[in-house]
Amino acid sequence: MLRNDTESYGLLAILFHWIIAAIFMGQILLGYLMVRTSDFALQFSLFQWHKSFGFLILVLSGVRLLWRMANPRPRDIAGMSRMERSAAHLTHGVLYLALFLIPLTGWALASSSPLQIPTFAFNLIVIPPLPLTISDQAEAFWTASHAWLAYISSLVAAAHMSAALHHHFWKKDAVLRRMLSWHSRARTAAQKDTRS
Amino acid sequence: MNSAQTFISTILKAAVALLVAIAPALANADTLSEVAGRYRIDTSSRIGFMVAQIGGGGISGDFKKFSGVFALNNSDISRSTIEFTLFPESVSTGQARIESFLRSDAVFDSQNFPTVTFKSTQITQTGPSTAAVDGILTARGKSSPANFQATLSTHDKNAIVFHVEGKIMRSRYGMDVGTPIYSNVVQFDMTIHGQRS
Numbered sequence: 236m237l238r239n240d241t242e243s244y245g246l247l248a249i250l251f252h253w254i255i256a257a258i259f260m261g262q263i264l265l266g267y268l269m270v271r272t273s274d275f276a277l278q279f280s281l282f283q284w285h286k287s288f289g290f291l292i293l294v295l296s297g298v299r300l301l302w303r304m305a306n307p308r309p310r311d312i313a314g315m316s317r318m319e320r321s322a323a324h325l326t327h328g329v330l331y332l333a334l335f336l337i338p339l340t341g342w343a344l345a346s347s348s349p350l351q352i353p354t355f356a357f358n359l360i361v362i363p364p365l366p367l368t369i370s371d372q373a374e375a376f377w378t379a380s381h382a383w384l385a386y387i388s389s390l391v392a393a394a395h396m397s398a399a400l401h402h403h404f405w406k407k408d409a410v411l412r413r414m415l416s417w418h419s420r421a422r423t424a425a426q427k428d429t430r431s
Numbered sequence: 432m433n434s435a436q437t438f439i440s441t442i443l444k445a446a447v448a449l450l451v452a453i454a455p456a457l458a459n460a461d462t463l464s465e466v467a468g469r470y471r472i473d474t475s476s477r478i479g480f481m482v483a484q485i486g487g488g489g490i491s492g493d494f495k496k497f498s499g500v501f502a503l504n505n506s507d508i509s510r511s512t513i514e515f516t517l518f519p520e521s522v523s524t525g526q527a528r529i530e531s532f533l534r535s536d537a538v539f540d541s542q543n544f545p546t547v548t549f550k551s552t553q554i555t556q557t558g559p560s561t562a563a564v565d566g567i568l569t570a571r572g573k574s575s576p577a578n579f580q581a582t583l584s585t586h587d588k589n590a591i592v593f594h595v596e597g598k599i600m601r602s603r604y605g606m607d608v609g610t611p612i613y614s615n616v617v618q619f620d621m622t623i624h625g626q627r628s
Contacts, residue, residue: 274537276536
């Protein structure tokens with residue numbers, strides 16, 4: 236149940252997917268809003284929340300990747316064209332990459348800023364700065380990288396969501412369903428067999 | 432050695448010891464009468480501060496604009512007084528973004544509260560050249576007791592210099608933004624130049 240099999244995702248893979256997805260979307264919204272508020276005190280605390288959740292995404296994505304490598308990957312749903320498969324895999328690859336690159340560029344921007352505001356994730360863990368050049372120019376570079384990566388990735392995430400909805404409502408296949416339920420068809424079938 | 436010699440030598444030793452013991456007090460009495468009077472705080476003073484941050488380092492800077500007066504009482508130091516005003520708009524840290532944050536309503540709200548004031552309520556001598564200064568600090572419309580330790584550095588006929596240190600809990604003045612990343616304690620390190628007025 237926790238682990239994937241060749242037909243379906245296990246509970247852990249599903250939890251990783253939805254928890255990271257929720258934090259990711261929250262981070263995009265938070266990142267967009269926090270640089271647009273004129274209330275300095277609010278802005279300070281929003282930035283600290285954004286940094287904390289960014290590190291949470293980085294850690295969760297690291298563990299998720301290890302878990303993925305230690306598990307079988309469910310087969311692609313039958314009836315997908317070769318192009319659809321490639322597009323899906325490319326999108327997943329880009330999103331995986333984004334889950335590492337966006338937090339890392341955020342970490343870089345906090346580290347290179349002359350403000351040198353410490354990162355104290357969730358007021359629990361002090362995270363040291365990366366050994367980078369500290370200057371206004373470096374901060375501007377990492378800020379731009381962070382923002383562009385975030386906004387481009389959110390477009391990719393939107394494509395990923397649209398594709399999932401397309402599969403579910405248009406093609407009526409199991410693509411979205413199997414990311415919502417961790418009972419494999421094989422296993423469910425086996426259980427039915429033993430009961431009968 | 433006969434007993435008379437022993438007696439005299441004991442007396443002498445006691446006298447020397449007594450002299451050594453009271454010398455600072457006598458010198459201090461002289462100092463006090465010399466420095467007694469009214470002073471205004473000169474612009475050559477430095478009002479430095481530091482707020483530590485988690486993981487080491489912190490924000491440090493000073494206030495460029497301030498004013499104040501103090502009166503040192505000759506006969507009773509505890510009757511001395513000090514009144515001090517600083518203008519948070521003049522905060523300087525070497526980093527413009529930090530300065531505008533400090534001036535904003537997140538911290539000093541210098542637009543609505545242009546001054547921070549300190550008024551002594553009690554001055555207590557704590558050593559030959561040190562004193563504890565208790566008073567009321569008012570910032571952002573909130574008043575709360577605060578205390579500083581003053582050490583006499585130098586003085587001449589018309590001028591006197593104190594080194595003053597104190598720790599202020601900024602949360603008492605509604606300025607706790609950024610805690611616990613930035614310490615609640617603001618450490619003041621000041622050199623106060625008084626010009627006789």
